[in-house]
Amino acid sequence: MNKNMKLAIWSALVTLVLIALPSIIHYAPQLVGKSFTDQEDFTYRMEQEYDNLSATVLNPVDLKKAEKELTVSLDEITEYRQRYGTLSEQLDNIQQQYAERIADAKSEENETLLLALVKERNTKLEDIQKNFESDSYVEDKIRSEKAKALARQIKETENNRQTNIPIAYDLVNVETGERFTRGDVEVTALFQQKFTEATGYFKANSAVYDNGYSDYSMEQGSMFTDDDVEGISNPPQYFEGTIIIPSDATILGAMAKENDQFIRGKYMVYGLWVLGVLALVALFTVMKFQKEWILQSKLATTYSRWKLDVKVVLLLLTAFILTLYIESAIFNIFNQFRYVSLGTISNMAVSFLLIGVLFTALLAFQAVHLFRLYREPERLMKDWRDSFTVQFARDSRDTFSNRTVGVQLSLLLIIFFLAGLGLAGVFMQPVLIVVYAFCVLFVALPALFLFVKKTAYLNRILAATNDMAAGHLTQAIPVKGKSQLAKHAANLNNLREGVRVSINEQAKSERLKTELITNVSHDLRTPLTSIITYTDLLKDETLTAEERAKYVGILDQKSQRLKTLIEDLFEVSKMASGNLEMVKQRVDLNQLIQQALAEHAEQFTEQDLHVRTTLPEEPVFAMVDGQKWWRVLDNLFINILKYSLPGTRVYVNLQQVGSTARIVLKNVARYELGDTTDELFERFKRGDASRQTEGSGLGLAIAQSIVELHGGRMEVEVDGDLFKVTIDVVSG
Numbered sequence: 001m002n003k004n005m006k007l008a009i010w011s012a013l014v015t016l017v018l019i020a021l022p023s024i025i026h027y028a029p030q031l032v033g034k035s036f037t038d039q040e041d042f043t044y045r046m047e048q049e050y051d052n053l054s055a056t057v058l059n060p061v062d063l064k065k066a067e068k069e070l071t072v073s074l075d076e077i078t079e080y081r082q083r084y085g086t087l088s089e090q091l092d093n094i095q096q097q098y099a100e101r102i103a104d105a106k107s108e109e110n111e112t113l114l115l116a117l118v119k120e121r122n123t124k125l126e127d128i129q130k131n132f133e134s135d136s137y138v139e140d141k142i143r144s145e146k147a148k149a150l151a152r153q154i155k156e157t158e159n160n161r162q163t164n165i166p167i168a169y170d171l172v173n174v175e176t177g178e179r180f181t182r183g184d185v186e187v188t189a190l191f192q193q194k195f196t197e198a199t200g201y202f203k204a205n206s207a208v209y210d211n212g213y214s215d216y217s218m219e220q221g222s223m224f225t226d227d228d229v230e231g232i233s234n235p236p237q238y239f240e241g242t243i244i245i246p247s248d249a250t251i252l253g254a255m256a257k258e259n260d261q262f263i264r265g266k267y268m269v270y271g272l273w274v275l276g277v278l279a280l281v282a283l284f285t286v287m288k289f290q291k292e293w294i295l296q297s298k299l300a301t302t303y304s305r306w307k308l309d310v311k312v313v314l315l316l317l318t319a320f321i322l323t324l325y326i327e328s329a330i331f332n333i334f335n336q337f338r339y340v341s342l343g344t345i346s347n348m349a350v351s352f353l354l355i356g357v358l359f360t361a362l363l364a365f366q367a368v369h370l371f372r373l374y375r376e377p378e379r380l381m382k383d384w385r386d387s388f389t390v391q392f393a394r395d396s397r398d399t400f401s402n403r404t405v406g407v408q409l410s411l412l413l414i415i416f417f418l419a420g421l422g423l424a425g426v427f428m429q430p431v432l433i434v435v436y437a438f439c440v441l442f443v444a445l446p447a448l449f450l451f452v453k454k455t456a457y458l459n460r461i462l463a464a465t466n467d468m469a470a471g472h473l474t475q476a477i478p479v480k481g482k483s484q485l486a487k488h489a490a491n492l493n494n495l496r497e498g499v500r501v502s503i504n505e506q507a508k509s510e511r512l513k514t515e516l517i518t519n520v521s522h523d524l525r526t527p528l529t530s531i532i533t534y535t536d537l538l539k540d541e542t543l544t545a546e547e548r549a550k551y552v553g554i555l556d557q558k559s560q561r562l563k564t565l566i567e568d569l570f571e572v573s574k575m576a577s578g579n580l581e582m583v584k585q586r587v588d589l590n591q592l593i594q595q596a597l598a599e600h601a602e603q604f605t606e607q608d609l610h611v612r613t614t615l616p617e618e619p620v621f622a623m624v625d626g627q628k629w630w631r632v633l634d635n636l637f638i639n640i641l642k643y644s645l646p647g648t649r650v651y652v653n654l655q656q657v658g659s660t661a662r663i664v665l666k667n668v669a670r671y672e673l674g675d676t677t678d679e680l681f682e683r684f685k686r687g688d689a690s691r692q693t694e695g696s697g698l699g700l701a702i703a704q705s706i707v708e709l710h711g712g713r714m715e716v717e718v719d720g721d722l723f724k725v726t727i728d729v730v731s732g
Contacts, residue, residue: 007293007361013279014364015326015356020276023330027269031334036262037191037245046191049165050243054204056158058171058180059237061206063154066232067147072139080131080138087132094124150232153209166255171241174201180239189244190255196240206234265338272333294368303369308383315366322359325351411447419444461489468496527558527565534558571702582625582709586732589620589629589661593654596633600641608646609667614653620661622731628706635699636665636725645670645721661731669723 036042084090098121105114130137168183185192195202208231245255283289294300303311329351336344374380384390419440426433460478476496479489534551537543543551571580597611604611622629640650648668655662700716707714712729 003293003296006287006290007364008357010283010287010289010293011357011360011364012352013283013287015352015360016279017276017283018326018360019329019333019356020272021280022326023269023333024273024276026330027334031266031269036259039262042191045165049167050202051205053167053169054237055207058173058202058204058239059206059234061154061209061232061234063151066150066154066209069232070143070146070150072142072146074135076142077135077138080142087128090128091125094121094128097121150209154207157207165245167243167245169241169243171195171202171239171243174238174240183244183246185242185244187244188247190247190259191245192242193244194242201238201240202243204237204239206236208233261338264340265334268337268340269334272337289364291368291372294365295372297365299365300369303365304373307387308380309387309389311366311370315363315370318359318363318366321355322363325355325359329356415444415447461492464489465492468492527562530558531555531562569698571698580628580709582628584623584625584710586621587624587626587629589622589624589663589731590615590654591619592626592629593633593652593663596630596637597652599634600637603641604650607641607644609641609644610649612649612651614651614655616654616656620654620656620731622661622729624710624729625706629710632703632706632727635703639699640665640667643670643723644668656731657728659731660728663725663727665725667723669718669721673718673721673723 030039084093098117102114102117102121105117166183168185168187170179170181170185172179210231336348374383422432422439464476476493479486479493534555538548538551538555593613593615597613601611644650644667651664651666653662653664653666655664704714707727707729710729712727714728715726717724717726
């Protein structure tokens with residue numbers, strides 16, 4: 001048997017003991033040696049039965065006699081008479097009620113309806129006039145309504161005197177000698193009570209009615225209360241005799257079922273007590289508690305890392321829930337056993353396992369761990385310093401390190417608390433709504449507005465801070481007012497600017513270093529190697545003049561190649577560092593493109609490339625550095641000449657798109673370019689992966705840098721072998 005199973009069994013035994021043993025104290029006085037008739041519930045029901053017997057059989061109120069005792073006060077007459085206003089107001093009200101209906105009957109020439117309405121109206125008018133003329137007339141009406149209400153009360157009393165206790169009785173009125181009997185009181189009795197002069201007579205009280213006015217006043221909307229009238233009842237009557245419940249009541253009928261349920265519940269409680277004692281014995285013998293069940297649990301390590309105050313709160317909460325369950329189980333166990341069913345047994349078993357056993361095991365787990373962890377005072381103090389409670393105390397102190405923020409926050413919390421308290425006060429005392437409305441309008445709402453405004457500003461600062469942390473340093477945080485939040489926003493802006501400048505400088509430095517070390521070394525090595533090789537060959541004195549001239553020509557070619565690479569490299573570096581000077585002027589891009597095409601026309605012909613241009617007839621101007629923009633076009637056309645497939649067409653397009661001048665160049669590539677166009681802008685990147693073509697590999701990079709320095713945009717698209725360059729620049 002593993003440790004978890006042993007802990008579960010031990011917890012079940014403990015839970016059983018906690019339920020069974022206290023239930024002995026609770027139920028022993030009412031169950032041991034007691035019968036169904038000894039229970040408090042039965043005693044209460046018998047008292048109700050005695051009241052029913054008194055009110056309906058032994059001492060009932062005589063309705064006719066009670067009607068004669070009904071009284072009507074002058075206040076009641078006055079209230080009834082003026083309930084709907086003065087005489088003139090009531091007469092005018094009746095006239096208005098019937099005026100429209102009588103007019104409709106006349107217009108429809110319905111003589112029968114007209115006569116009925118007039119008669120009904122006149123009758124009501126006459127009744128109202130009599131109300132104001134005669135007190136006796138009003139008194140008779142009130143007395144009649146009271147009598148009806150009293151009759152209803154007596155009828156309801158008789159209907160409600162139904163019980164399921166089959167009593168038999170033989171009672172004699174000690175004053176009048178009148179005898180009342182039902183059933184045979186001489187049979188064997190389950191319950192018997194004798195009433196004699198020695199033991200005390202049976203006191204039969206009459207039901208008390210409220211003079212027939214309570215229902216009457218409720219129906220008519222009277223302002224009188226029950227204290228304004230006297231009750232109607234008979235004086236008490238005293239009887240001697242016997243009242244029993246026959247023993248066969250426990251065999252037949254509802255009483256038999258209740259008795260069986262009581263006996264079953266009692267013996268099941270006895271069985272629970274026996275199980276509780278056996279469980280207690282087992283806990284001291286075969287199932288003694290062992291700390292290893294808990295200390296070697298997988299949860300022990302996790303639990304040890306929890307905060308001290310969390311552990312204490314969970315321990316108290318576990319003990320509280322377990323106590324509630326034990327108390328509820330003890331209080332309800334007898335009724336559950338009395339009315340036991342499959343559903344009841346299932347509920348008891350589930351609650352026993354999920355609440356009783358589980359929370360007992362949790363309580364043991366927490367108690368053992370707390371005792372083990374905090375046997376050393378140093379460990380206890382360390383965990384206490386790291387607890388949420390101490391952290392909250394420190395945070396509360398830090399909240400007021402800046403008094404402005406701390407005081408504002410405290411005032412807002414107090415205002416909101418008082419607003420909620422005031423709302424509860426309004427529900428209790430509606431007259432306070434005026435004061436509450438004033439406080440809400442001039443205190444709570446301004447405070448709420450301030451709170452929402454400050455919170456929104458704080459959230460904007462937090463969002464901007466998150467953007468800064470993610471590397472987005474272009475958007476400054478808005479600084480509003482002179483509050484602490486505004487000062488914090490200004491400080492963050494200063495920090496953002498410093499970080500942005502530092503990142504830009506670092507990026508520039510890293511980029512230049514990477515390009516110089518990684519890319520430049522590769523393209524510089526080829527011409528330099530050739531120069532060294534042919535220089536060594538020229539040292540050979542046996543070379544002919546023709547060979548020597550050939551080698552010198554190659555050296556010149558490679559030197560020029562090396563010179564071009566170095567010049568392009570320095571130009572790119574200037575552009576990257578922002579040190580390139582530009583002289584902007586109004587340039588006609590249309591004319592500039594035509595000049596560039598004319599410059600390379602012979603080369604296009606030699607490469608068997610057919611240029612197709614789509615240029616507007618009118619000039620397209622832009623504020624650019626003409627020399628630098630010529631370099632852009634020259635680099636792009638040279639790129640086309642190097643990498644276009646011979647025998648294909650080259651398309652050159654210039655158009656005005658809104659306020660932008662757009663240049664589009666398209667050609668079919670000689671080499672496979674792949675799908676990644678971003679790589680084409682990298683320094684020293686060429687269209688041919690073997691790097692056999694002439695050039696520095698900086699053409700597109702230089703062109704893009706020049707375009708971006710002019711505030712434009714240059715994009716490259718590749719669709720299969722189609723190579724497309726799009727340049728946008730502001731025209732004007």
